[in-house]
Amino acid sequence: MTNKSAVEILLVEDNPDDAELTIRVLKKHNLANNLVHLHDGEEALKFLFENDMNIPKIILLDLKMPKVDGIEVLRKIKMDEARKIIPVIVLTSSKEDRDIIESYKLGVNAYVVKPVEFDKFMEAVAQLGLFWLLLNQSPK
Amino acid sequence: MRVYFERRILVGFIVAFAILALLGVYTYRYDRESRVTTMLVAHTNEVLYHIEQLNSTALRLEKELHEFALTGDTAFHSIYRNELLTAAHHASMLAKMIGDNPAQLSGLDSIRLLGRQKVGIIKKVIAAGTVSPAALRTLLPSEENTRLSDLLAGVIARMKDREKILLQHRAEASRESESKTMNTFMLLQFASAILLILGFFAINFSFRKRMLAEQSLQEASAEVRDLYNNAPCGYHSLDHQGMITEMNHTGLQWLGYTRDEIVNVKHFTELLTPQSQGVFQNTFPLFKEQGYVNNVEFDMIRKNGETFPVIVNAAAMKNENGEFIRSRTTVFDITERKKAEEKVKLLNNEMEAFTYSVSHDLRAPLRSIDGYARILKEDFGPGMDKEANRLMDVVMRNARRMGKLIDDMLDFSRVGRKDLSSNRIDVDAMVDSIRRELVEHEKGRDIRFDIRPLASVEADNNLMRQVWTNLISNALKYTSKNLLTEITIDSRQENGHVVYSIRDNGVGFDMKYASKLFGVFQRLHKIEEFDGTGVGLALVHRIISRHGGKVWAESELNKGATFSFYIPSETNNVRHDKQIGG
Numbered sequence: 001m002t003n004k005s006a007v008e009i010l011l012v013e014d015n016p017d018d019a020e021l022t023i024r025v026l027k028k029h030n031l032a033n034n035l036v037h038l039h040d041g042e043e044a045l046k047f048l049f050e051n052d053m054n055i056p057k058i059i060l061l062d063l064k065m066p067k068v069d070g071i072e073v074l075r076k077i078k079m080d081e082a083r084k085i086i087p088v089i090v091l092t093s094s095k096e097d098r099d100i101i102e103s104y105k106l107g108v109n110a111y112v113v114k115p116v117e118f119d120k121f122m123e124a125v126a127q128l129g130l131f132w133l134l135l136n137q138s139p140k
Numbered sequence: 141m142r143v144y145f146e147r148r149i150l151v152g153f154i155v156a157f158a159i160l161a162l163l164g165v166y167t168y169r170y171d172r173e174s175r176v177t178t179m180l181v182a183h184t185n186e187v188l189y190h191i192e193q194l195n196s197t198a199l200r201l202e203k204e205l206h207e208f209a210l211t212g213d214t215a216f217h218s219i220y221r222n223e224l225l226t227a228a229h230h231a232s233m234l235a236k237m238i239g240d241n242p243a244q245l246s247g248l249d250s251i252r253l254l255g256r257q258k259v260g261i262i263k264k265v266i267a268a269g270t271v272s273p274a275a276l277r278t279l280l281p282s283e284e285n286t287r288l289s290d291l292l293a294g295v296i297a298r299m300k301d302r303e304k305i306l307l308q309h310r311a312e313a314s315r316e317s318e319s320k321t322m323n324t325f326m327l328l329q330f331a332s333a334i335l336l337i338l339g340f341f342a343i344n345f346s347f348r349k350r351m352l353a354e355q356s357l358q359e360a361s362a363e364v365r366d367l368y369n370n371a372p373c374g375y376h377s378l379d380h381q382g383m384i385t386e387m388n389h390t391g392l393q394w395l396g397y398t399r400d401e402i403v404n405v406k407h408f409t410e411l412l413t414p415q416s417q418g419v420f421q422n423t424f425p426l427f428k429e430q431g432y433v434n435n436v437e438f439d440m441i442r443k444n445g446e447t448f449p450v451i452v453n454a455a456a457m458k459n460e461n462g463e464f465i466r467s468r469t470t471v472f473d474i475t476e477r478k479k480a481e482e483k484v485k486l487l488n489n490e491m492e493a494f495t496y497s498v499s500h501d502l503r504a505p506l507r508s509i510d511g512y513a514r515i516l517k518e519d520f521g522p523g524m525d526k527e528a529n530r531l532m533d534v535v536m537r538n539a540r541r542m543g544k545l546i547d548d549m550l551d552f553s554r555v556g557r558k559d560l561s562s563n564r565i566d567v568d569a570m571v572d573s574i575r576r577e578l579v580e581h582e583k584g585r586d587i588r589f590d591i592r593p594l595a596s597v598e599a600d601n602n603l604m605r606q607v608w609t610n611l612i613s614n615a616l617k618y619t620s621k622n623l624l625t626e627i628t629i630d631s632r633q634e635n636g637h638v639v640y641s642i643r644d645n646g647v648g649f650d651m652k653y654a655s656k657l658f659g660v661f662q663r664l665h666k667i668e669e670f671d672g673t674g675v676g677l678a679l680v681h682r683i684i685s686r687h688g689g690k691v692w693a694e695s696e697l698n699k700g701a702t703f704s705f706y707i708p709s710e711t712n713n714v715r716h717d718k719q720i721g722g
């Protein structure tokens with residue numbers, strides 16, 4: 001909040017429709033002012049690791065993506081001393097136990113399954129944004 | 141049986157010995173008797189001899205006396221004295237020999253008396269002879285002398301007769317006893333011959349019987365050998381160090397070794413891959429201690445270097461002190477099973493990949509359909525007419541329904557793949573919490589629950605929660621058109637199982653469709669009447685089946701339905717396992 005241009009939310013999502021819906025909800029709640037949307041894991045890793053200034057407040061991460069998947073991105077983040085403090089919220093369609101377990105093992109901060117129903121999806125994303133950006137006290 | 145025959149033979153031998161002993165006794169007695177008889181006969185003959193000598197002495201003296209009377213020869217004096225001595229000698233011998241026979245003794249006395257009278261006459265004749273030969277002739281022959289001679293001859297003849305009769309009696313008695321002895325002898329000989337024949341047959345019979353028994357024993361042992369060697373599984377034995385002390389043909393054939401290359405040569409670990417050697421080092425001491433081991437998997441190495449998977453069961457042989465002697469091990473080649481397992485694994489992985497992509501890829505477009513329809517309605521709804529809004533609602537409703545179908549389908553497939561956990565479940569608490577949760581969504585309805593005390597069960601906690609949730613929400617769903625809803629839940633003991641039941645007073649169903657009730661996507665009501673995807677009961681059925689239990693329903697149209705299920709008790713399975721292990 002000290003730097004207005006600093007990225008607040010990094011949204012990593014390959015599905016443009018899901019991305020649009022997510023951004024729309026966040027905008028509605030005035031949470032999307034400093035949001036960066038990237039389309040796959042490779043882009044996300046590039047963004048995060050090539051510029052030390054790119055430390056978002058939270059990362060909304062899809063799991064199933066082309067090239068580098070969300071689990072891999074999560075692993076890289078949580079294994080990096082400087083970046084592992086960034087809260088990572090997995091936002092995915094997958095309800096599979098193995099994804100949930102693997103994510104928590106890697107140190108995910110929250111795991112949210114995207115509901116099919118849009119109103120429920122809206123509610124979930126809104127609550128997520130509000131909680132992690134406004135209520136939750138992050139380090140730094 | 142055999143003991144009985146041997147005893148009979150023994151008895152036969154004892155009887156035979158008794159007969160032999162009897163024969164001995166009889167022979168001894170016969171010998172002694174015949175010796176006594178011979179002695180008696182010889183004695184009688186001697187008596188007869190002496191009597192005869194007396195007789196002939198008397199006759200000779202008589203003759204000499206008559207000659208002396210005629211010739212007057214004085215040589216007669218000495219002849220007379222000699223003959224007299226001879227007569228005295230025989231008389232005294234006779235007296236000794238017939239001392240035990242009073243009749244003969246009195247005969248001898250008569251002879252002596254008559255002899256003395258005769259001697260008196262002879263003395264008178266000799267005295268007359270010295271006077272003159274004429275005087276002699278007046279004395280002889282005389283009536284007196286003739287009478288004496290006749291008397292003497294009569295006595296001697298009677299004595300002889302008596303002795304002869306005695307001899308005859310003795311000979312007869314001897315003959316009689318001899319024939320009696322001979323009869324007994326014959327009888328005993330015959331009996332012993334019969335016994336010998338019987339003994340021969342008995343021994344022969346017993347011998348043949350033993351031969352047959354031995355033969356059948358040999359056949360049986362050959363059969364057992366054959367079973368051991370050519371069984372469709374491997375058998376071997378290990379000593380306390382793990383050396384192979386025996387192995388059957390099947391096992392040897394699998395491994396490609398000859399018996400000499402293995403038995404008492406190789407340690408079992410020499411036939412295992414390094415990883416299996418580790419398993420063996422861990423399980424063998426445990427096996428020796430507890431006496432058995434079940435379903436241990438090893439990878440064995442053939443002589444040609446190939447490996448193959450086996451499953452091993454073993455029971456220990458221990459001595460009376462409980463010390464381990466050797467193992468009795470069965471080995472099953474599970475190559476085929478492993479292959480099948482690999483295939484199943486592969487199919488499972490494919491299945492998982494499929495459901496994974498279904499869960500992700502199918503849900504995302506649905507979300508977009510619903511989301512964008514929603515945005516359309518939100519942003520442009522007020523400007524569109526009523527029918528356009530209704531159509532947008534239909535789109536959204538169907539997208540959601542599709543989403544629900546996919547979720548249920550995934551749940552259903554997940555139950556089939558998931559490993560079951562096992563916990564003791566407090567069914568009372570579980571049912572109560574589910575009831576509270578579900579009744580929350582049914583505000584405004586008059587619902588009366590009658591929940592009886594429920595037995596606990598050993599099962600997967602999450603899956604059982606799913607079962608109860610589905611059954612109770614089902615009951616709530618199909619009673620939703622009732623003014624008063626009554627739901628009864630109870631459990632009871634039936635055929636060794638705890639049967640749980642849930643009964644409602646809802647619309648029920650026609651029993652002729654009962655078979656469709658638990659099928660996936662099978663519905664007995666129109667979607668307008670009762671919402672649902674037709675997966676709920678299929679899921680219940682699958683969960684109960686995976687636990688090895690059974691679920692069924694009874695109903696009549698418009699008279700409510702009763703769903704019942706049981707899950708076999710885990711404790712029973714545990715006991716069963718132990719029996720196999722022990």
